Amino acid sequence: MQKRVLLLGATGTAGQGAARALLAQDYDLTCVLRDSGKTNTLPEGAKHIIASIANFEGDQKRVFEDESFDVVVSCLASRTGAPKDAWAIDHAAQLNALSLARSVGAKHFVLLSAICVQKPKLAFQYAKLAFEEALISSGLTYSIVRPTAFFKSLSGQIERVRNGKGFLVFGDGTLTSCTPLSDDDLGRFLANCIADETKHNQILPIGGHGPAITPIAQAEELARLLGKPVKIKHVPVALLDVIYWVLRIGGLLSKKLAENAELAQIGRYYATESMLVWNAETGAYDRALTPSTGTETLFEHYAQLIKENHAVERGDHSVF
Template identity: 60%
Template structure:
């Protein structure tokens, strides 16, 4: 299994172990740490999966140090670029997964399960195009595949908890109802991904998936936070045009500075999530369809908010968070 150091990767590794699978997780070496101690710590977090330090972006090193000449039945990839910037996206979301696909053939794997993203339905950004390009190669590979496209993650929708707790307004774009999603927890998603290895009904399928309950808008997220804190809702409405102005300025400056060009792409990512729903897209109408978006699991976003507010959970935010 690849991508085991991320929150979803950890949850998936634990779910695979719980299913009875023997799981090997090649992960990037951690400079400055004793290898044995680092492996033991990570193996504990992965529920007992075996950790091997190997570069997942170098095919030779992955095969030599990660797979070690052994045979494997399946490969599960939860790899994802950290920032979504073009260079990072094509190096990880596409190239590293392609290396994993080549390695899968070498070790005799028959099944390849990929964690993708529901936003590739409307690929306007570099990381979406990189993910979609690999999806296409995987489907044409001849291996049995399952491509999992989850909706929004709890951690990506939790960036405003502290500001609301501090008495600040909840920020929304437009009227706060431009978008909706069916948030899914790491554990529920991990169990869904793990089951794709064994459930033949999910093989050779593209599988959009969300969490339990109806779709939720950003305004409803804010209302829930205020309710949990026992406060009256207070919102600050941010016009989408403000993001457009920022993107335009950064894009112009990016012609002279690669760093600013990368920041322009990150701003585009923010705008995308602020204006596009993380739901199944109906190709006939061009509209997002909450009813057509499958649900799984039992963890809800608002129960997670309550756990965070009471100190029973912590937020590990990724680079794709809007706030």
């Protein structure tokens, strides 16, 4: 029989990729939306239920009383990663999702997590890890997917460069590297977790296709694709430390500055930590240990964006 899948977080870019992949693999797909105005983001063939997983009580819970599903796929994630948002979404809302999975009879829970939780320093990482532990001990079959960077998060500087501004790198531009994933390659991996039993009851770090890419390599490829030199602006990591401490001290008097200090700390993490599997034996990030998936590459994505003269809107995920 055709399996029924309930998808959470379907309006995000990763969730949209998952929705397309689940439909392509002929699953009976229902997406949970907070806002009926978001139905236009769903691919043709996807059904929807209007409910808030973050505020999952009373009337919200009754929406699902007559529903049953085989699998829950959760692409829920906090927008900013700030502590309040992280514990509300990456932990509390995910616990609601786990409760929902049990109530609708689901036997399998596929979770989109993040590879950065392997070296936790930030609130959202601890929140994600706390939910991973709850899922593992839940008794449900689980597949915890920890992807590296997404194309979207590495495409925000194209517009800067087009407008003659410098490409920002931290340090010498080789402090970090990653093997980024497209939304569709990630979506297919998430969908494959349902039928592929080797992905059941596993924590699954994954990277995209191709070699690990440094920020300086991104700038060099943009120069080639645009056919013009790209100015490189080097930002000292120490400057991020200064910004963080100024905001943190200011945060003693201002809630807004305290929130900005948390965001500055997140920015520093990504400026200094690679999105690859951590090799505990060597004490370094390791491309060879980072499993590859898919076929699409970041530089192909860059070429398409430049060809279409398309700007990437990252919203709360924007760093530069």
